[in-house]
Amino acid sequence: MPELPVRCAGIALRNPLLLASGIWGESGESLARAWTAGAGAVITKSIGSLPRPGYPNPTIESYERWGMLNAMGLPNPGIGEYPREIAVALGAGATVIGSIFGGDAEEFASLAVAMAKTGVCAIELNLSCPHAQGYGSEIGSDPAQVEEVVRAVTDAVPLPVIAKITPNAADPAGLAAAAERGGAAAVSAINTLRALAIDVELRRPILAHRLGGLSGPAIKPIGLACVWQIRERVRIPIIGVGGIASGQDVLEYLMAGASAVEIGTQVAFEGIGAFGRIGRELSELLERLGFARASDATGAAHFATG
Numbered sequence: 001m002p003e004l005p006v007r008c009a010g011i012a013l014r015n016p017l018l019l020a021s022g023i024w025g026e027s028g029e030s031l032a033r034a035w036t037a038g039a040g041a042v043i044t045k046s047i048g049s050l051p052r053p054g055y056p057n058p059t060i061e062s063y064e065r066w067g068m069l070n071a072m073g074l075p076n077p078g079i080g081e082y083p084r085e086i087a088v089a090l091g092a093g094a095t096v097i098g099s100i101f102g103g104d105a106e107e108f109a110s111l112a113v114a115m116a117k118t119g120v121c122a123i124e125l126n127l128s129c130p131h132a133q134g135y136g137s138e139i140g141s142d143p144a145q146v147e148e149v150v151r152a153v154t155d156a157v158p159l160p161v162i163a164k165i166t167p168n169a170a171d172p173a174g175l176a177a178a179a180e181r182g183g184a185a186a187v188s189a190i191n192t193l194r195a196l197a198i199d200v201e202l203r204r205p206i207l208a209h210r211l212g213g214l215s216g217p218a219i220k221p222i223g224l225a226c227v228w229q230i231r232e233r234v235r236i237p238i239i240g241v242g243g244i245a246s247g248q249d250v251l252e253y254l255m256a257g258a259s260a261v262e263i264g265t266q267v268a269f270e271g272i273g274a275f276g277r278i279g280r281e282l283s284e285l286l287e288r289l290g291f292a293r294a295s296d297a298t299g300a301a302h303f304a305t306g
């Protein structure tokens with residue numbers, strides 16, 4: 001894995017390729033393996049106040065060429081149990097970002113306090129899961145609630161706070177602006193898009209929860225548009241997420257305005273070897289196009305269009 005150091009949200013990252021929340025993050029061991037494989041940082045699965053089993057199966061439908069539909073239902077062991085997993089990842093030397101989800105500002109703040117004690121370097125707020133009742137995008141689609149949650153968390157903990165923005169709203173850039181007003185150190189965009197798959201033989205939706213979230217290559221142009229529009233509205237760094245499967249995809253997100261990226265579905269499809277491959281591709285592409293550092297490419301497509 002080539003060294004491509006960047007700074008984002010006040011964090012020094014060895015490279016801009018982060019493991020996205022919810023993929024490979026079940027255990028400390030799996031987080032540690034993603035780190036060893038070359039991820040610039042690893043983001044935990046989203047952790048709530050209490051253990052949650054998630055939705056019944058089927059929870060995932062895969063489409064080989066263009067992505068994946070999931071309705072996991074935020075399964076997690078709860079903040080009481082999960083710190084021991086984070087300790088394992090930290091023990092392996094990983095840069096760990098803790099992801100949390102709550103039902104209101106108060107719950108987010110108390111989760112953040114508990115998460116901060118684990119030794120993570122930043123906290124990502126899941127304000128964007130499209131299929132968990134009372135959580136995620138149900139809170140994160142309203143700018144006033146986004147600002148309130150982010151402010152409560154930034155007041156409660158000294159760590160950088162990253163607000164993860166939903167694309168399932170009329171104005172994702174407005175949500176990012178609300179997060180900036182609330183004191184976020186960065187925003188990440190995007191989470192999955194609300195989506196449905198139908199089994200015609202059974203005449204019913206494929207996922208047990210019916211509606212799910214779409215990820216993978218199909219959503220890359222939507223993620224890019226969100227990052228582009230957010231860059232025009234906010235000054236804090238942006239972490240691009242959605243459909244990244246190659247070094248070129250990463251560079252597209254950087255040029256649209258991202259300072260770093262998260263990779264999820266491609267890691268689920270290819271395994272953690274994806275980090276090394278995508279890192280090498282990015283490094284070669286940056287060199288060929290004359291960028292001395294990854295950060296030099298951030299926003300380049302905006303400068304070109306004036």
Ligand SMILES: Cc1cc2nc3c(=O)[nH]c(=O)nc-3n(C[C@H](O)[C@H](O)[C@H](O)COP(=O)(O)O)c2cc1C
Nearest residue numbers: 020021022046126190191215216242243263264265
């Ligand atoms: C199976 C699965 C589980 C996910 N779980 C979470 C989660 O717990 N918290 C979260 O913020 N995002 C979660 N996501 C969303 C991803 O972090 C990411 O935002 C999204 O999948 C788009 O990136 P990708 O196309 O690279 O997968 C999940 C995605 C998938 C496919």
